[in-house]
Amino acid sequence: MKIAHVIDSLGWGGAQKLLLTFTEAASRRGVETLVISLKPNRSGKTGIAENLRLSGARVIELSYRKLYDPRAIPTLISLFKTEQVDIVHTHLSHSIILGSLAAKASGISTVATLHNTQTNKVGRLSLRSRVELYCLRKITSRVIAVGENVAHNYRPILMKDILDVIPNAVSLAQRISVEERKAIRNELLVAPDQVFLIAVGRLQLQKGYYDMLTAFAQVQTHHPKTYLGIIGVGGLMGPLKEFTRSLGISEHVRFLGARSDVPRLLSAADIFINSSHWEGLSIAMLEAMAAGLPVVATSVGDAEILLQSGAGVLVQEKEPNAFANALDTLLDDPLRMQVMGQIAREYVEKNYSPDLWLDKLLACYALVQNNSHSPERGK
Numbered sequence: 001m002k003i004a005h006v007i008d009s010l011g012w013g014g015a016q017k018l019l020l021t022f023t024e025a026a027s028r029r030g031v032e033t034l035v036i037s038l039k040p041n042r043s044g045k046t047g048i049a050e051n052l053r054l055s056g057a058r059v060i061e062l063s064y065r066k067l068y069d070p071r072a073i074p075t076l077i078s079l080f081k082t083e084q085v086d087i088v089h090t091h092l093s094h095s096i097i098l099g100s101l102a103a104k105a106s107g108i109s110t111v112a113t114l115h116n117t118q119t120n121k122v123g124r125l126s127l128r129s130r131v132e133l134y135c136l137r138k139i140t141s142r143v144i145a146v147g148e149n150v151a152h153n154y155r156p157i158l159m160k161d162i163l164d165v166i167p168n169a170v171s172l173a174q175r176i177s178v179e180e181r182k183a184i185r186n187e188l189l190v191a192p193d194q195v196f197l198i199a200v201g202r203l204q205l206q207k208g209y210y211d212m213l214t215a216f217a218q219v220q221t222h223h224p225k226t227y228l229g230i231i232g233v234g235g236l237m238g239p240l241k242e243f244t245r246s247l248g249i250s251e252h253v254r255f256l257g258a259r260s261d262v263p264r265l266l267s268a269a270d271i272f273i274n275s276s277h278w279e280g281l282s283i284a285m286l287e288a289m290a291a292g293l294p295v296v297a298t299s300v301g302d303a304e305i306l307l308q309s310g311a312g313v314l315v316q317e318k319e320p321n322a323f324a325n326a327l328d329t330l331l332d333d334p335l336r337m338q339v340m341g342q343i344a345r346e347y348v349e350k351n352y353s354p355d356l357w358l359d360k361l362l363a364c365y366a367l368v369q370n371n372s373h374s375p376e377r378g379k
Helices: 014-027 049-054 072-082 093-106 127-138 148-158 178-187 209-222 237-247 262-267 283-290 303-307 320-331 334-351 354-370
Strands: 002-007 032-037 058-061 087-091 110-114 142-145 163-165 195-200 226-231 253-257 271-274 295-298 312-315
Touching: 002 014, 002 072, 002 093, 014 032, 014 049, 014 087, 014 283, 014 354, 032 049, 032 072, 049 058, 072 093, 087 093, 087 354, 093 110, 093 127, 110 354, 127 148, 142 148, 142 354, 148 163, 178 262, 195 209, 195 262, 195 283, 209 226, 209 237, 209 320, 226 262, 237 253, 262 283, 271 283, 271 320, 283 295, 283 303, 283 334, 295 303, 295 320, 303 312, 312 320, 320 334
Parallel strands: 002 032, 002 087, 032 058, 087 110, 110 142, 142 163, 195 226, 195 271, 226 253, 271 295, 295 312
Antiparallel strands: none
16 A cells, blocks of 8 residues: 655654654555645755655655746656555645645545644635645545544534544653753753753744743743743744843753654653643644643643543643643642653553554545545545
């Protein structure tokens, strides 16, 4: 079986990391993987393409400057036919539109993964989202939601029973030695007696970084030996740095940019924090739990499901005071932090392993292949 994954770009986002997990697991099962990116990585930062190649995928980055360029459709049609693709699997909005249209023209069935939530009121959707919804309803054979919250959000607008919930997966982080942990913290300028808080995500309003920094400033008054590292890039880099300076916490916050070694950095941290205003099933949170970190997170997306095991603390979104209080309480109880971290790692190992996830994906692909009416479902 040969699967063509079409995705908007190949940075280090959650959808891209999930692709890498797929490629690593699929290569062990003899499944061929073709990854097609609609847009080349021009960020100046190392993307995930080389990691995908090393894991066994054939990677093609199209050269169009804009994500939504209709000229990509004939290019995709040609690639699907030349590469003899069995299933097209699309990720993210632009790829769902262009990839599914090209797959339909090629006579190939399509699977789409929904990685995040959006409004479930059709009348409030943007034009692009309406086109995406049309492609999901009329062309895509099966739709995969990465978590229960995403599925709940989309069911009212898909209107057909084509939705499967297949939660994200993540590999367990390798345990590091005391010496390596110390070396990583030295690299990040984290002193041995500091508590290292870490956050991962694009620097955009969705992630709630203003709330996070406001909360961290409050935590600093009670726990001055705390340090916050933020991994991610985005348009808010400058404004967030300025906001950090205005709060007087610049010496305790470091913006780490895009990193290809996130699991390594997580292994050297003490607490993972997530302040998102909305979310699907956070890959970053899964990675942190796999690294054995306790979590303080806003109650959005599937965070409640992830933390119901006792692996962390939930707080209301957009409530920096509550976030600060949760952090203060956890920092006052190191033993509780340790127990939560152990629970987190065990929970991820049991419920979110790549092999278990791949089994569900392969079953979905088999269902699509066996359903000869899939491409015409919308008629």
